[in-house]
Amino acid sequence: MDSTVTIKDVAARAGVSVATTSRVLSGNPSTSAKSRERVRAAVEDLGYRPDARARSLRSARSQTVGLLISDVRNPFFADVAHGAEQAALRSSYVTLLANANEDPRQQDTYLESFLTQRVDGIIIAPQGEGSANLRALATKVPLVFVDRTVEGFEVPSVTTDNAGGIDQAVAHLADRGHTRIGYIGGPFSISTGRARHDAFVDAVRRYGLDSDPELITSGDFRSASGYTAAERLLSGGRPPTALLAADSLMAVGALGTLRRRGLRIGVDVDLVAFDDIEWFSELDPPLTVVSHDAEAMGSTAMRLLLDVVEGGAPSSVVLPARLVVRASSGGTCGEA
Amino acid sequence: MDSTVTIKDVAARAGVSVATTSRVLSGNPSTSAKSRERVRAAVEDLGYRPDARARSLRSARSQTVGLLISDVRNPFFADVAHGAEQAALRSSYVTLLANANEDPRQQDTYLESFLTQRVDGIIIAPQGEGSANLRALATKVPLVFVDRTVEGFEVPSVTTDNAGGIDQAVAHLADRGHTRIGYIGGPFSISTGRARHDAFVDAVRRYGLDSDPELITSGDFRSASGYTAAERLLSGGRPPTALLAADSLMAVGALGTLRRRGLRIGVDVDLVAFDDIEWFSELDPPLTVVSHDAEAMGSTAMRLLLDVVEGGAPSSVVLPARLVVRASSGGTCGEA
DNA sequence: ATCCTGACCGGAATCGTTTCCACGGAATCG
DNA sequence: CGATTCCGTGGAAACGATTCCGGTCAGGAT
Known part of the structure; x- marks a missing residue:
């Protein structure tokens, strides 16, 4: 069941070294057109798929971010998650979506798990007061708050007006x-x-x-x-x-x-x-x-986080809220 | 910002070898009470957190499963996801939740990503017809269908009656x-x-x-x-x-x-x-x-998947559906 | 002809773990 | 008392990638 074709196999098939193969794969410019072509072909033939774990172990980037939402079943947060996820995808990051379920204990469990997974950054809609836990976290990995904030934290956030x-x-x-x-x-x-x-x-x-x-x-x-x-x-x-x-x-x-x-x-x-x-x-x-636009909130949070990950220091964003009057308070039946 | 305390640091602090430290950490029985205690203390002192990537690179298990849902914003699937996630947590697996957004292209993108992350298994609510893509997948990694199935696939599934x-x-x-x-x-x-x-x-x-x-x-x-x-x-x-x-x-x-x-x-x-x-x-x-019980559907799917991962060959499950009569079809106002 | 430059390449170290293997010593047995 | 087990241990080889470092070779300058 486990094929496990590694970069070594690709190198062998392409008739070049592992080093060259790696260079081709990661778009390093010092490679000849010939090696590029041969590696490309070998990858195709073998159905090679690089191992993200090994890759991120060596280079300090995991291309993975954690998204900790307070309740996936709340439609608002589902939209936030969707927005964030799409934005991550565009920058070829993978999102680990976790659900705190409005429970600080589960929040801690997942933060722990994010840490052992060595995510590059975390977006969180924090539960309750910032536990010492959360505070320690902020010194270890880039952090962004979404929707909610915690007093006295120096992290970028995306909130609503x-x-x-x-x-x-x-x-x-x-x-x-x-x-x-x-x-x-x-x-x-x-x-x-x-x-x-x-x-x-x-x-x-x-x-x-x-x-x-x-x-x-x-x-x-x-x-x-x-x-x-x-x-x-x-x-x-x-x-x-x-x-x-x-x-x-x-x-x-x-x-x-x-x-x-x-x-x-x-x-x-x-x-x-x-x-x-x-x-x-x-x-x-x-x-x-x-x-208020939940999807925009999610994608903005992701943008901020990736900014921090790349070394920037973005400032927080406050998104506008807009009243939409409908019949439950005397509006007409159509959309406002 | 990056503390990066490794198992080597722990070993040094505890005055034992890396091998022994690893054994203590993974609950290997052949360790003395003394080493156990010293390692435990060192871990505590240093705030050590094992690196999941390195761990899973060496041992062939990533303790990670992929969950590919057709639409997170559909409350039904949000519940399924929640059920699955909780079940995974109980077996100390981490769930990567991805959202295909009812779009086969995004489904493929995420499957690809699951593969490079070397997940131990995948639960999926498949889009459209089983692409060749999906079929190739089934030979590579344990697969379970949830809610939906695809004809001619020999994979366990959880569906509703x-x-x-x-x-x-x-x-x-x-x-x-x-x-x-x-x-x-x-x-x-x-x-x-x-x-x-x-x-x-x-x-x-x-x-x-x-x-x-x-x-x-x-x-x-x-x-x-x-x-x-x-x-x-x-x-x-x-x-x-x-x-x-x-x-x-x-x-x-x-x-x-x-x-x-x-x-x-x-x-x-x-x-x-x-x-x-x-x-x-x-x-x-x-x-x-x-x-029908969406949460049960999710947790059952996760149970089946973990069964397969551990080498079992579970059979598919069909969950019952139950009519709940309310006022929209003449029931009384209260719950049935 | 010699030297230099730059493009391209391969060997090997490395990331942080787990796990194989060999080994020392204490305990058990004949 | 010598041989045999058994337990706990440490050294070192993996796992699959990236990346440093030095080397070859072609071609242009001198």
Whole structure:
């Protein structure tokens, strides 16, 4: 089953030395046209495929980067991963995609594994607070944060303009005449959770809306927590007339709550979600969202990382967020 | 930045030979308690992490498997990937997750890359017909198919009981009194597309329903194609009274069509989807689905693959499908 | 004719491990 | 007491590539 044709076999078949073969294979200019041709032919004949492990053992590059995502099953992160992967491919890097599953322990397991695989760099959407672990990592291998950051880390990052996005959403809801907006936030242990929360509080104040602390809840960026948060918000004495969810999965949970309570979205209660997702526009009614480009986020992160790997020192990037108004907050049925 | 502490450093610090150090590290029993202790301490002191590349270069095992999924952004496959990954982790294998993006060219690119990385085995949800490429692969490295298969391949696979699932769905709709069911199928180039189509035709015949060929359409397992297929079905002279979509994304597309046409799901038209997805139960109305366990599918595939890698010859597995009736086809609002 | 230059090449060292082989000494056995 | 096992060990050869270093040879300059 294991053919294992090595560079030695190729060299023998081509009638040149291993050294020359290697030179041809890696595009070293000091090779004659004749050797190039003969090696090329031998590679073809033998179906030779260089061994990436041996190659990267000798030269200090593995042409491999690690991508540690917090939850592959979250469509937003799936898109980020896809964007990053495509960008890596274009620079002929291979991406090791790992799934922390929103669990710091698994995050550590995979970081460990990345290290033993000697990846050239790591992109990570960090869990919780930067463990000592993470801090040690940053001194060992190029690191880039995507979507989330950790305080006090000197690493490049790609994030969304969370404040801008939330501001647009609150402005829109205020425009619609809402004064009591229920907020379903993310965990404070995650930077996006904090940023969006702070932006919400700030926007509510600036637009002169009701800043009742009862209107603020928080979940864990998964749908079940969105469900219970919405439940809590709506069962208060003076329930909100609009809901703003800090991510798509929690919005899905809220959707369930509203349906079960028989509330009509866009009529009885408005709903706006952070993160756009393909099928949010196909729902009945289509959901108003704060949209940001997950794929661009992934590809940008990869670009930054490869910059660092090649010795550069790129600066962080903040991508814009854009409100897309749909029927769940009074828009028309079509796309905005 | 690069610490590069090697086994030599550990050996020196522990005052033993490199050979002994290696033995301790890989749990070789012929080591004294004393060396074990000293090596352990040295590893700790130096923060040593073995180099997976060197290790796997020497021993013929890389402890790495490739997982090639047809579309990471399809929630079904995201779940499969998650299941497989967790199973690999339990056997201390690392998973290289790649995304073919429903594109045979990218599939080839990644297979190539898996090969140069010298993975111990590959799990794949194959695109289109088994290219010569794929066939050559099967002779080189252990292979397992997941979800989909390719005719004439002697490799273990994990699939769903497609026929059983479709049968339950059609039986249920027939029960509800439908005689004209519109079918939104997948591509014939993919085994699941063919299997579900054939099962549908068969079930329609057995339950004595209308077998009008106009009722059968097919898409590409993506939402846009579900949209246009539903559009075509509903604009015929005698439109169907129920829709059965062969996968979740196409069901999402159909959802959009129904909304735009102002048809009430579960009242004017019933809708059933193959594949369950977390948020299908949160929709309004919740969707009736043919549910199969994607995570189990992934972990089973990984189990089969590791079996092959260890020299076994496991047989293929077919996982059951189960109809979950919800309000989109007249069920109650709660879970079935 | 001699020297120099530059293009091309091959031998061998190297990357960080595992593993084969041989060896010393303690324990067991006749 | 000598022979035989057995355990733990270290030296050194792999694994499959890259790359340093020196050498050959052709051709142009002197």
